[in-house]
Amino acid sequence: MLNIILKRLGLAIPTLIAVSMLVFVVAHLAPSSPVDIIAGEKATPEQKARLAHEYGLDRPLPVQYGSYLWNIVAHGDFGRSFSRSQQPVSEMIKNDFPVTAQLALQAILFALIIGLPVGVFAALYHNSWFDRLAMSGVVAMVSVPSIVLGPVLVLFFAVRHPILPVSGWDSPKYTILPTIALGSRTAALMARFMRASLLDVLRQDYMRTAIAKGLSKGQAVWRHAIKNSFLPVLTVIGNSFGALLTGSFIVETIFQVPGIGYTSIDSISKRDYAVIQGMALLVALIFTVVNIAVDVLYGVIDPRVRSQEARA
Amino acid sequence: MTENTTSVSLPDDHVSASAPTSPAKDVLRRLLRNPAAVLSGIYVITLVLVALTAPLLARNGHGTGMNGLISHWNFDDIDTHYSSLPAPPDSIHRLGTDNLGQDILCRLIYGARVSLSVAVLVVLIEAFIGVSLGLFAGYGSGIRDLLLMRITDVMFAFPDILLALLVVAVLRSGNHPLPPLLNMGGLIFALGVVAWPGLARLVRGQALALREKEYIEAARASGVKDTAIIWRHLLPNLLSPIIVSITQDAAGVILAEATLSFLGLGVPAPYPSWGRMIEDAIGFKDTYPLLLIAPCLMLALTVMAFNFLGDALRDALDPRLRQ
Numbered sequence: 001m002l003n004i005i006l007k008r009l010g011l012a013i014p015t016l017i018a019v020s021m022l023v024f025v026v027a028h029l030a031p032s033s034p035v036d037i038i039a040g041e042k043a044t045p046e047q048k049a050r051l052a053h054e055y056g057l058d059r060p061l062p063v064q065y066g067s068y069l070w071n072i073v074a075h076g077d078f079g080r081s082f083s084r085s086q087q088p089v090s091e092m093i094k095n096d097f098p099v100t101a102q103l104a105l106q107a108i109l110f111a112l113i114i115g116l117p118v119g120v121f122a123a124l125y126h127n128s129w130f131d132r133l134a135m136s137g138v139v140a141m142v143s144v145p146s147i148v149l150g151p152v153l154v155l156f157f158a159v160r161h162p163i164l165p166v167s168g169w170d171s172p173k174y175t176i177l178p179t180i181a182l183g184s185r186t187a188a189l190m191a192r193f194m195r196a197s198l199l200d201v202l203r204q205d206y207m208r209t210a211i212a213k214g215l216s217k218g219q220a221v222w223r224h225a226i227k228n229s230f231l232p233v234l235t236v237i238g239n240s241f242g243a244l245l246t247g248s249f250i251v252e253t254i255f256q257v258p259g260i261g262y263t264s265i266d267s268i269s270k271r272d273y274a275v276i277q278g279m280a281l282l283v284a285l286i287f288t289v290v291n292i293a294v295d296v297l298y299g300v301i302d303p304r305v306r307s308q309e310a311r312a
Numbered sequence: 313m314t315e316n317t318t319s320v321s322l323p324d325d326h327v328s329a330s331a332p333t334s335p336a337k338d339v340l341r342r343l344l345r346n347p348a349a350v351l352s353g354i355y356v357i358t359l360v361l362v363a364l365t366a367p368l369l370a371r372n373g374h375g376t377g378m379n380g381l382i383s384h385w386n387f388d389d390i391d392t393h394y395s396s397l398p399a400p401p402d403s404i405h406r407l408g409t410d411n412l413g414q415d416i417l418c419r420l421i422y423g424a425r426v427s428l429s430v431a432v433l434v435v436l437i438e439a440f441i442g443v444s445l446g447l448f449a450g451y452g453s454g455i456r457d458l459l460l461m462r463i464t465d466v467m468f469a470f471p472d473i474l475l476a477l478l479v480v481a482v483l484r485s486g487n488h489p490l491p492p493l494l495n496m497g498g499l500i501f502a503l504g505v506v507a508w509p510g511l512a513r514l515v516r517g518q519a520l521a522l523r524e525k526e527y528i529e530a531a532r533a534s535g536v537k538d539t540a541i542i543w544r545h546l547l548p549n550l551l552s553p554i555i556v557s558i559t560q561d562a563a564g565v566i567l568a569e570a571t572l573s574f575l576g577l578g579v580p581a582p583y584p585s586w587g588r589m590i591e592d593a594i595g596f597k598d599t600y601p602l603l604l605i606a607p608c609l610m611l612a613l614t615v616m617a618f619n620f621l622g623d624a625l626r627d628a629l630d631p632r633l634r635q
Contacts, residue, residue, distance in 0.1 A: 014462075015462075015465050015466055015469050016469070018462075018465075018466040019466055019469050019470060022466060022470075023478065026478055026479060026482055027478070027482060029482055030482045030485040139616075139620075140616070142619065143563075143612060143615045143616035143619050144612050144615075144616075145567050145570070145571070145611070145612070145615060147567075147570060147571055147574045147587060147590055147611070148590070148608040148611055148612045151590055151593070151594055151597070151604050151608060152604075152605075152608060154594065154597060155597050155601055155604055155605070158597065158598075159597055159598050159601065242471040242472075243471070245471050245474070246471040246473045246474055246571075249473075249474070249477075249575070250571060250574065250575070253574075253575060254594070265575055265576075268477065268481040268577065269576065271481075271485050276478065276481065280470075280474065280478055283470070283471065283474060284469050284470050287469055287470065287471065288469050
């Protein structure tokens with residue numbers, strides 16, 4: 001097991017280095033240098049040159065990249081924000097990341113709580129009215145993006161029935177609407193996959209054997225089918241994570257949640273590249289780690305995958 | 313028995329069993345049998361027609377800078393109504409006007425034009441890069457293959473809308489704002505440049521599998537050049553997965569464009585976009601909910617239609633994939 005984790009991490013490092021290079025190069029292709037933004041329009045060329053020297057921006061790009069990467073790895077230093085009075089980016093990450101993480105985890109939890117039972121019952125009562133209703137709902141929810149669902153929730157809960165707050169992040173009550181806005185699509189996807197997967201398992205021979213040896217249908221499903229049908233659903237969690245991260249940018253903007261998405265969008269409008277770079281790297285890191293975690297969990301749940309990985 | 317059946321209208325299966333049909337007809341027949349696909353198809357065709365005939369349909373565009381998209385856009389008219397409030401629907405403006413005095417229906421119609429144009433162009437860029445790199449790696453293999461796979465790994469380590477966001481942000485970061493048309497080009501470039509890895513991997517995988525087929529081997533053995541093999545034998549066989557993948561991606565591109573526009577980094581200022589209409593309307597949600605609901609509905613319906621169409625095409629083009 002440990003071998004698999006280490007191997008995965010080993011493969012991830014070159015990818016992450018390439019991502020950091022990509023982000024760095026893209027950010028430095030910008031037609032205006034950060035110096036223009038810090039110094040303002042009226043600065044003389046001499047002042048700009050001095051500032052560029054201060055920030056190390058007059059060094060060759062590979063050198064800048066090297067020191068940027070070294071500072072991150074050795075000191076956890078992602079540079080400083082230009083727009084927020086020199087606040088270290090690492091500090092901003094420390095403040096914002098827990099908020100986004102909480103939002104994403106709540107959204108996944110919401111998706112699991114809603115999506116799994118719906119999928120299970122739709123499969124158990126295949127072709128019933130519930131199945132049909134649930135699957136129509138799934139199709140609709142999969143196509144409703146958060147930039148539509150978010151405003152609609154705001155409209156409903158802020159204007160029509162003002163019972164839930166629609167902006168801020170003060171108490172658990174504030175997290176309800178953003179969680180729903182972010183998690184609904186994943187819930188729908190989970191319901192769909194859980195249903196398909198459980199239907200598949202229910203047709204297996206070992207299910208017939210389980211019932212033949214005297215288990216009730218409920219016992220057979222509970223003991224044998226649920227766990228086996230959960231594997232594809234796990235992939236959905238992994239695949240949804242990218243969408244959840246992107247979605248959190250939108251949901252945080254709509255509901256003014258002070259997470260990494262909100263800060264990133266704010267920094268983009270202020271052209272604060274140190275922050276954008278740091279946040280982009282953070283997103284790539286989270287994404288990669290989650291994918292590894294899903295692969296590892298796969299092995300935990302399904303021993304066949306584990307032995308395959310070990311052989312590979 | 314046989315005399316009887318000829319006069320009665322039969323389910324399509326029976327017809328195809330007796331009379332051989334062309335593959336295209338086969339696909340169309342299977343598509344038409346799927347009600348969701350038919351509805352989505354009608355919706356998409358209507359939307360395309362609306363987008364094409366926008367200047368004829370949106371006659372209330374006068375004074376809103378909306379006469380003639382892209383070719384001659386009247387930017388001066390935009391600011392004249394500024395700071396006024398949205399107005400409810402009346403006999404001229406069927407869905408009312410927004411806070412800039414612009415007709416909502418017109419903006420929705422031109423929004424369709426913008427959305428679809430962006431989607432088509434992005435998907436073309438995606439297809440060009442994805443198919444050529446996929447073939448290059450899949451048919452060439454070896455070091456090229458390894459290189460492509462590592463590049464796609466890096467691209468996949470990053471949610472694609474966020475990468476597009478970064479690219480757009482950088483393109484627009486100059487001290488002087490770019491003209492809207494260039495900004496639009498930048499948006500399309502950004503969306504296209506992040507969209508291809510999925511398609512490239514798909515094409516690569518298919519090409520790897522097809523390469524081993526006997527008919528390709530036969531062609532190679534009889535001295536056909538590689539380029540000819542790719543064009544005449546490989547590409548035609550890859551067409552259906554490419555078409556399916558592109559249709560499904562179109563929904564994603566429309567959504568990505570709306571999302572970027574919503575965040576203020578998408579379709580530039582005077583061009584209407586559903587995403588930005590949603591963003592603009594949030595401020596007036598208390599008084600003019602219609603302003604918010606209309607673009608939300610258009611966006612959701614369009615994404616849904618393309619999703620349905622993509623799934624239906626997949627089922628119709630390759631019945632083996634059907635679950």
